[in-house]
Amino acid sequence: MAFWQARDFLFCGVCGTLLDFNSHRYASCPLCGFKRKAKDIEGKETRYAVTAEE
Template sequence: MQKSRESGFLFCNMCSTMLVLKSSKNAECPLCKTTRNAQEIIGKDISYVVSDEDIRRELGISLFGEKTQEDTELPKIKKACEKCQHPELVYTTRQTRSADEGQTTYYTCPNCGHRFTEG
């Protein structure tokens, strides 16, 4: 099979929309209806690159088996929400400053969704 040296051989020369083979003789642009001789397209190899990150993202797989926040059960604390007074909050902690300072705690109310930080 012959490889195309022209990068856009499957795309319309007028509007850059992907061509559709309507018959064994013609390829047609579904947007502007421009036609192209199918012999220019038939028999050419098509190749593209898909990265491992693209595959992981499409399949919902995280790198190194890390769990996403949705996959893990967040820890809970008996502390009232500032907004709705719900008696229990979920929280996460992050080191947002230098290592010799404390972590920042992020609270989320499971009842109303209110978020606030402490630390």
């Protein structure tokens, strides 16, 4: 399982700060305001989990 890839979705794509999950719809960067859709993160994590089981 590629931990570095899954972990990458939890960090800001602009400054690398750990994203803050203060909303169930978005993860936002407390430093620069970058936002990532929580739905995108969940989808990718699910795919990695399935791959790991197989």
